[in-house]
Amino acid sequence: MTDESIKKAEHTVSAFGEDLQKLTDMIVRMGGLAEAQLASALQALARRDSELAGRVITSDQRIDEMEQEVHAFVVRLIALRQPVADDLRNCVSALKIAADIERIGDYAANVAKRAMVLNQLAPVRHIAAMPSMGRIVQELINDILDSYVERDVRKAIDVWQRDEEVDELHTSLFRELVTYMMEDPRNITAATHLMFIAKNIERIGDHATNVAETIHFLVQGTPLRGRRPKGNDQDYSLTTRQPAGEGTE
Amino acid sequence: MTDESIKKAEHTVSAFGEDLQKLTDMIVRMGGLAEAQLASALQALARRDSELAGRVITSDQRIDEMEQEVHAFVVRLIALRQPVADDLRNCVSALKIAADIERIGDYAANVAKRAMVLNQLAPVRHIAAMPSMGRIVQELINDILDSYVERDVRKAIDVWQRDEEVDELHTSLFRELVTYMMEDPRNITAATHLMFIAKNIERIGDHATNVAETIHFLVQGTPLRGRRPKGNDQDYSLTTRQPAGEGTE
Numbered sequence: 001m002t003d004e005s006i007k008k009a010e011h012t013v014s015a016f017g018e019d020l021q022k023l024t025d026m027i028v029r030m031g032g033l034a035e036a037q038l039a040s041a042l043q044a045l046a047r048r049d050s051e052l053a054g055r056v057i058t059s060d061q062r063i064d065e066m067e068q069e070v071h072a073f074v075v076r077l078i079a080l081r082q083p084v085a086d087d088l089r090n091c092v093s094a095l096k097i098a099a100d101i102e103r104i105g106d107y108a109a110n111v112a113k114r115a116m117v118l119n120q121l122a123p124v125r126h127i128a129a130m131p132s133m134g135r136i137v138q139e140l141i142n143d144i145l146d147s148y149v150e151r152d153v154r155k156a157i158d159v160w161q162r163d164e165e166v167d168e169l170h171t172s173l174f175r176e177l178v179t180y181m182m183e184d185p186r187n188i189t190a191a192t193h194l195m196f197i198a199k200n201i202e203r204i205g206d207h208a209t210n211v212a213e214t215i216h217f218l219v220q221g222t223p224l225r226g227r228r229p230k231g232n233d234q235d236y237s238l239t240t241r242q243p244a245g246e247g248t249e
Numbered sequence: 250m251t252d253e254s255i256k257k258a259e260h261t262v263s264a265f266g267e268d269l270q271k272l273t274d275m276i277v278r279m280g281g282l283a284e285a286q287l288a289s290a291l292q293a294l295a296r297r298d299s300e301l302a303g304r305v306i307t308s309d310q311r312i313d314e315m316e317q318e319v320h321a322f323v324v325r326l327i328a329l330r331q332p333v334a335d336d337l338r339n340c341v342s343a344l345k346i347a348a349d350i351e352r353i354g355d356y357a358a359n360v361a362k363r364a365m366v367l368n369q370l371a372p373v374r375h376i377a378a379m380p381s382m383g384r385i386v387q388e389l390i391n392d393i394l395d396s397y398v399e400r401d402v403r404k405a406i407d408v409w410q411r412d413e414e415v416d417e418l419h420t421s422l423f424r425e426l427v428t429y430m431m432e433d434p435r436n437i438t439a440a441t442h443l444m445f446i447a448k449n450i451e452r453i454g455d456h457a458t459n460v461a462e463t464i465h466f467l468v469q470g471t472p473l474r475g476r477r478p479k480g481n482d483q484d485y486s487l488t489t490r491q492p493a494g495e496g497t498e
Contacts, residue, residue, distance in 0.1 A: 068472075075341055082331040092324055092344070099348060178441065182434040188427060192444065199445070223317075 016081050023073060023094050024149060027101070030066040031145040034101045035138060037063070037108040038204065042134040045115040045197065048123065056112035063105035070098040093218040097148065100207040100214075104141065107200040107207075114193045114200075124190045125180070129173035130198065136166055137201050140208040148211065153219045160212040160224060166205035173198045265330050272322060272343050273398060276350070279315040280394040283350045284387060286312070286357040287453065291383040294364040294446065297372065305361035312354035319347040342467040346397065349456040349463075353390065356449040356456075363442045363449075373439045374429070378422035379447065385415055386450050389457040397460065402468045409461040409473060415454035422447045 465473035
């Protein structure tokens with residue numbers, strides 16, 4: 001290589017490094033907004049605050065736009081710089097992570113929509129597992145974004161494993177809600193919405209584990225698999241509870 | 250251009266055309282499997298066939314693998330051919346569509362899992378909207394795959410619009426199930442699973458509309474938006490029904 005071509009190559013590398021940094025920033029900003037959306041949706045639910053819920057629903061559009069921006073940026077980046085190997089993997093991973101964050105935003109907006117409906121119904125009793133579940137999922141989002149910025153695989157694996165707590169809380173919440181419905185049919189409508197809210201929060205946890213898998217693949221080049229079963233299958237088997245006196249459990 | 254370089258360029262173009270054809274084939278095969286999985290899951294539900302449900306759950310892994318294959322193929326393709334413009338858009342669209350099909354497969358497996366649980370409970374009465382909803386969603390998947398192969402935007406828009414029927418059926422199904430629960434608390438567990446099954450099918454319809462949007466963008470270069478509200482918000486407002494005699498409706 002001539003001095004000139006080395007200089008040019010270095011320039012390209014450094015420019016690409018800047019592009020990647022910008023891409024990471026876009027993802028993290030998007031993730032931060034999704035995290036805030038979830039926090040607001042949970043607050044709207046807990047405080048019966050329809051105005052806040054309404055703001056969450058409106059703001060979801062911004063996350064959708066940010067995904068489009070990431071998408072456009074990555075396509076331009078690939079076309080312009082024609083990256084290979086690690087650089088290309090960084091580009092494609094960003095697309096995947098942006099898609100997961102967009103879904104997290106959708107689920108937060110769904111929580112807000114159902115919170116609004118609940119506010120039109122009589123207040124329900126405190127559902128013990130809901131705030132804990134919400135808090136853990138918020139932590140998972142926060143930690144997975146840190147892990148992405150730092151390219152920290154250990155932190156990603158940690159998030160992936162901690163999602164199991166969410167699945168367990170979801171199962172216990174589901175059982176609590178079925179019992180609540182059985183006690184009094186007037187609870188059914190509200191409890192149904194709470195079930196879907198719980199499912200939305202549980203799915204947000206799954207998307208955090210998806211991001212963990214993407215980070216693992218990005219940094220290590222190998223898939224993160226087989227350490228624990230993916231997704232929550234427990235609620236498929238533990239909800240066959242019958243009313244007291246008629247139960248099979 | 251010299252004759253030699255023209256010949257070389259033509260060769261590259263044609264090789265890329267073959268690659269794109271292969272990519273389309275991979276997507277369509279993957280989509281066909283997802284379609285078959287949904288059909289089997291619905292059959293397992295209708296006939297209380299746990300063995301068939303079990304096969305659907307096992308086969309979902311194959312769809313996940315196919316998504317990985319599409320992913321690896323696209324990354325190799327971008328690295329090797331360094332496509333720009335339309336060719337690059339084809340590559341990125343394939344990634345998006347594969348992700349949607351993978352989700353459709355997940356939802357079909359979830360239907361099968363819940364069908365298995367239902368088979369352990371007493372049979373429920375016929376839920377009128379369920380088979381119609383399942384049938385329409387199967388047609389949407391079939392048509393959106395045709396639309397992709399043919400790059401037929403009109404067909405994609407048609408799928409996008411027909412998803413509204415699915416949303417309407419989902420809403421009526423949801424109301425039917427709430428009523429069913431209120432009639433007798435012993436129905437609650439089964440009805441809860443049927444609600445999540447219905448939601449899974451409705452979500453499959455949403456993913457078919459996602460693919461429609463990707464095809465529109467791929468062919469026209471512009472987003473497909475604003476013709477009808479996305480997703481099913483109706484079930485957020487129409488489920489506030491109370492038992493007869495206490496109702497607000």
